Amino acid sequence: MKQANEKTRVLTVPDSIQFATCLWVKEALGVSDIEFHTFDDGKGKNYEEKAVSLLRFEDYAGHIVDDAEIDSVRRLVRIKPELDQGQLF
Known part of the structure; x- marks a missing residue:
């Protein structure tokens, strides 16, 4: 849920395209x-905390009910890779 500040x-x-492709x-x-x-995780210098976290999608869509597409994304297993980004490239 959104905090007051x-x-x-x-x-x-x-991000929508990535979710849709995976689904x-x-x-x-x-x-x-x-x-x-x-x-x-919805953070970073380009996001300025404006984007929804893909890892914690349910934190931002918890208030949406009876929406099959949102429910599909909520049920999608989302994982942060064990290696950090620098180790992959």
């Missing part, structure tokens, strides 16, 4: 055990 956050278009693979290709790996 916190600005409204949005789900960005690229499409899960549904269309039948990958039932798919996991969404991301470092995106």
